Amino acid sequence: MKERVEVEPVNYIKPKSVKETCAILAERGSLAKPFAGGTDLLVQCRKGKIKPECLVDLKGLNLDTISPLMDGGISIGSLTTLNSILDSETIHNFYPVLCETAEAMASVQIRNRATIGGNICNASPSADMAAPLLALGARAVLVGVNGKREMGLEEFFLGPGKTDLHPGEILTEICIPPFPEKSGAVYLKQGRNAMDLALVGVAVALSVNEYGVCEFSRIALGAVGPTPFFAKQASAELCQKEYDESFVKRIAELAAEEAKPIDDVRASSWYRLSQIRTLTADAIEEAFRRANHAVRKDGR
């Protein structure tokens, strides 16, 4: 029986160490593709968007653990699947926004394969994990033939589908700093249907003092610019303020002004702007509610 082949003939390697992986990727350059869950990569191969000579499987590198950091934050291995994030008690207790985000993505079947690293490194402007991770102050840890380096996630995204990964480098982990005691984070996503990418994604993370006054805040937007990004002005305006409905509407307007949405098959730019206003206001309201009711889960 003729074997049905959907992808062009390709080599497959499954290295046993990060060092070996980086050496292979550095040597082969753009002809070799890092291969994690494959849920974006294989589709791109089948559509002919990319034609790799070699798939370098990262799943043998033990990069799929979630572990606490010395500073009280956590590290999420880049090969952690989205369902592992959804099911993680640690993440549920400390950064529940990431569980909610994972649940809003694709389907159970995709989430059993798709990885947080793949979502970030594929660098779609609408990558759902990006906006909440930006809002949480996440850092990307990259390892290559020249060693390790770290950067804020906001510096990692360079353009649609483009990241600061140097040849031979892979993303090994995402590090998230500890959150202040009274804090809350929310990610709201607008899509056309259940399986859709975001046509607008808004993430808000903020902390309040005992009087409900915002002490620090970050608003991050996805799908409305060439990369996911911080709405810096809107974030700054929110600081030192209490929740107030009309004020929050003005902040949402600021966020919309910082966005550069395009018309595409999913939505027009005017609809996206309209949704930025609505979702940002809703997300700020919910983040305040969570921050004001927050109880630390670790007993500290």
Next chain:
Amino acid sequence: MISLKVNGEAYEFEVKSETILLDLIKDKLNLTGTKAACRSGECGACTVIMNGAPVNSCMVLAVEADGSEILTIEGLRIGDELHPIQQAFIDKGAVQCGFCTPGMVMSAKALLDKNNNPTKDEVRKAIRGNVCRCTGYKKIEEAILSAARNMRGDKI
């Protein structure tokens, strides 16, 4: 060369790097219950359970399945009887053309293995990755809830 278990039986195959698990199941094992439709992870017709987790078999390379245990729709039967989920789909009229059905049943099996008392919302989330063009999903939802009740032994 890969080794894997499919529906409890052990197999070894020579595969090319680019061979897809879906095609291995259908062509080499002649298990045609798993369906090929979108081949891009969008429709769920190719859903199988791999190491206890439902996946789109069109998005898994055969080499990635080395050492794994796969359950396909053909593996659900209990002796000569249909699995309660399969029976519920028939009893509740949740099958029209039947093309989405194997994938739907596998997603339902994966759900009920993890959570034997799902809410309607949890059922909907579990089959979010399975497209049906015929039924409008209502009967499928009822069938899964009915199968869950049956498998828990609840008296109706």
